[in-house]
Amino acid sequence: MQHVHSYIPAGQPSDPATAKVELPHDLRHLRRKLLHLDNGEMVMLDLKEAVLFADGDKLMLENGDLVEIVAAKEKLFEITGRDRLHLTELAWHLGNRHLPAEIDEERILIQRDHVIRSMLEGLGATVTPVETAFQPVRGAYHAHGGHDHHGHDHHDHGHAHEHDHSHDHHEHGAECGCGGHHHGHDHGHKHG
Template identity: 65%
Template sequence: MTQRCTRILPAGAEHPVPVDVVVLAHDQRHLRRKLLHLQHGEMVMLDLKEAVMLAHGDMLALDDGNVVEVIAAEEKVYDIRPRDRLHLIELAWHLGNRHLPAQIEEERIVILSDPVIRTMLEGLGASVSEANEPFHPVRGAYHQAGGGHSHGHSHSHGHDHSHGHDHSRGHHHHD
């Protein structure tokens, strides 16, 4: 019989020892209702009131009182290294401006592999190397676990950013 899960216990919370694990890539962790295949062959029907972004270490609370641990799968990513802290902020801005999921750390940024973005980042002076590791992007305002907002944000991408202002001042390039 397939177990059901109707609630999530956040990573780090007190919980029983997990009876199994489910390994999911970053784009498979945004869920509301789905049949999940556990590592040892069992299945769990995830049936939540609203969609959540599951994090590595979250626990699926099963109807029988047991829990299943969510594990972030290894993915092909880029390990992006800036020249310094300010450069890291500039790189993060460029990635955010393109609405790319990014894992931002003290010394590096991690994104999913994308050759076009790699070329852009290298053009901006970043060191980019390939890696295989779990991807933990920053949870944005529209992807909070346990609630938050839907994807229904109204944000026009076709609008004119000029607003009649002279944006040429303050722009400088680093060599």
């Protein structure tokens, strides 16, 4: 069985791929995994650090052959607003909920969630069911727990205690999945 220890990001010059592997967004964050290719073969991915792969990235096999990552079509909601400012406001509401979202200039894509759909429509958004590839913004992806092989370092950034919160209902602990990072919430609440 061939092993993969390196990859070529999408858009960089490379030879054509000899095989493909189709994966939804939540299975494209990989470090070590047995992959089933479209030609019936299997390869062992074994990287030093976890990588969040995008559509079009290519895995390099030991024999020099390339396997292309294909983003599987997923059942999503396409969100559009009245204008760009409105779309930005909708993105803010989604970001507040730590939802994986793919954000373009004209639309936002999220996984189908009917509670979120109702909220968005209440805010004036147009929400349309679509089936397409999904590449969420990287930061939103890392807000999820459940992975023990992140390629980034959470042990000691040297700033875990430099934020002085005078109240504790916004404190983040390990259970929130954000790694204790400050998310830029505005703590200067004003009450009229």
